[in-house]
Amino acid sequence: MEIFDEFCYFHGNSNISNDEKYVTITNIQEWNQLNPSTIYVRQMYPSFPTGKLNIFRLQLSNDINWVERGLRMNKQSIYGLTIEELTEWMLEHGQKKFRAQQVWDWVYQKRITSFHEMKNINKECIELLEANFEISTLNVQIKQVSQDGTVKFLLQLKDGNLIETVLMRQHYGLSVCVTTQVGCNIGCSFCASGLLRKNRDLTSGEIVEQIMHVQRFLDETGERVSHVVVMGIGEPFDNFNNLVRFLKIINHPKAFAIGARHITVSTSGIVPKIYEFADLDLQVNLAISLHAPNNELRSQIMKINRAYPLEKLFPAINYYLEKTNRRITFEYILLDDVNDHVEEAKQLAELLKDIRHLAYVNLIPYNPVNEHIQYKRSSKESILRFYDTLKKNGINCVVRQEHGTDIDAACGQLRSKQLKKTRRLPSL
Numbered sequence: 001m002e003i004f005d006e007f008c009y010f011h012g013n014s015n016i017s018n019d020e021k022y023v024t025i026t027n028i029q030e031w032n033q034l035n036p037s038t039i040y041v042r043q044m045y046p047s048f049p050t051g052k053l054n055i056f057r058l059q060l061s062n063d064i065n066w067v068e069r070g071l072r073m074n075k076q077s078i079y080g081l082t083i084e085e086l087t088e089w090m091l092e093h094g095q096k097k098f099r100a101q102q103v104w105d106w107v108y109q110k111r112i113t114s115f116h117e118m119k120n121i122n123k124e125c126i127e128l129l130e131a132n133f134e135i136s137t138l139n140v141q142i143k144q145v146s147q148d149g150t151v152k153f154l155l156q157l158k159d160g161n162l163i164e165t166v167l168m169r170q171h172y173g174l175s176v177c178v179t180t181q182v183g184c185n186i187g188c189s190f191c192a193s194g195l196l197r198k199n200r201d202l203t204s205g206e207i208v209e210q211i212m213h214v215q216r217f218l219d220e221t222g223e224r225v226s227h228v229v230v231m232g233i234g235e236p237f238d239n240f241n242n243l244v245r246f247l248k249i250i251n252h253p254k255a256f257a258i259g260a261r262h263i264t265v266s267t268s269g270i271v272p273k274i275y276e277f278a279d280l281d282l283q284v285n286l287a288i289s290l291h292a293p294n295n296e297l298r299s300q301i302m303k304i305n306r307a308y309p310l311e312k313l314f315p316a317i318n319y320y321l322e323k324t325n326r327r328i329t330f331e332y333i334l335l336d337d338v339n340d341h342v343e344e345a346k347q348l349a350e351l352l353k354d355i356r357h358l359a360y361v362n363l364i365p366y367n368p369v370n371e372h373i374q375y376k377r378s379s380k381e382s383i384l385r386f387y388d389t390l391k392k393n394g395i396n397c398v399v400r401q402e403h404g405t406d407i408d409a410a411c412g413q414l415r416s417k418q419l420k421k422t423r424r425l426p427s428l
Helices: 028-034 061-072 085-091 098-108 123-132 204-219 236-251 270-282 295-301 310-324 344-358 378-390 413-422
Strands: 008-011 038-043 054-059 138-147 151-156 160-171 173-177 227-230 263-267 285-289 326-336 360-363 397-399
Touching: 008 227, 008 397, 028 038, 028 098, 028 310, 085 098, 085 344, 098 123, 123 413, 151 204, 151 236, 160 204, 227 236, 236 270, 295 310, 310 344, 326 344, 326 378, 344 360, 344 378, 378 397
Parallel strands: 173 227, 227 263, 263 285, 285 326, 326 360, 360 397
Antiparallel strands: 008 038, 038 054, 138 151, 151 160, 160 173
C-alpha cells in the first residue's frame, strides 16, 4: 500500500463519472492482472477544490512510460530518512545493519543519481531500494544566474508543483535558501511567496534534495554548501516535523556536515512552535520575521499577528533565549513610508531593549513585486536614518547585503511569474 495507495486505475470507455466504481491497485502484480488496452488514472491533488479529479487517458502501447511514472509517484525519497531510520528499515527488510552506512555513503558522499551505481551493494538490496525509494524527484525548470554569483533554481516536484531554491555567495561561504512549502498561508501583504496559497507541505526528502541539487551544481567547481537558511517559500514552523528531520539530516557529519550554527530557521511567529523548537536544543539559529514594532502596524502587513500578537510572541522569544542562551535575529523589511520612519525605529529599540544583548536586527531593503504595487523600497536615506536610530539606542543591527537584484530576487517571485505564464495545474 505504501507505494500505490493514492492511484486508481480505470478501464472502459472515456465517459467516466466521478462516482463510478474503480479498482485500486496496491501492487504491481494486481496491475499486471488487469491488462486493459486503455486505462484511466486519477489522482486527487491538494491544489484542486475538494473532490475535483485529474484523469489521464493512457494508451499502453505508446504511453507505458507515463504509466510507470504514475506507479512511482508514491515512492519515498531516500533523502527523507535519517541514518537511524534507514538502518531500521534495512533491518526490517532482512538486510545487514552495515548496509545502511554503505547506502548513506553512496547517496551523500558519492552523490549517486541511481541505486545501480552502488558497486559494493548486492543486487537484492539494490532492487529492494529501487522498489521502495527514489533518488531524484526534483527537476530544474529554470536556472537564473545573477552577476553577483547568486543562482536561483525553479524546481519542479514530481506532482508538478514548483518551488524555488537559491544559492548565495557570501563573504563567509556559500549559503542556500530552501523552501518548505508549496505556497504560503501566512499572508504577509508585501510578500511574493504568499501570492499563491499553500498547496501542501514539502516532505523532508524534498527539502533535503534542494541542498543536493545545489551541491551537485557546486561539484562542477569543487565548492561546497557551507550554510543553510530556511527562509524560502512557506512558513517552516507550519511544517515542523519535516523541518526538524531535514535539519538533522543535513547536519549529520556523513551527509552534508553543515554545522548547526551555520543553519538559520526563520519563522513569522508561530508561538507554540517557538517553545517546541527551544526545547529541542538543536543549536540551530532562529530568526523572527518581525517587520513592525507595534501590533497595529504588524497586523496590517502580517495577518499572523492577529493570532499571535507581540504580547504572545515575546514571551515565547524570552523562553527561547532563557532555554538556549542563543542570539535571535529579527528580520525587518523596510517599506517606504510604511514602517521605515524614525518613530518606528525608536519603537523597535524600545521593544528589544531588555533582550538587546541577544538581539540582532537584520534590516532588509524591499524587493518590489508587481502584484504589491502599494509597497516600494525605502530610500537609502530612510534606511540609513533607521539604522542610525537603532545603533544610537544600543541595538545591534546591519543592513542586509542584497543578492540577485538583476534576476527575480524576491522570494516566490520566479515561481509566481512562471505559473502565470503557463497557467497550468499540477500534472503527472
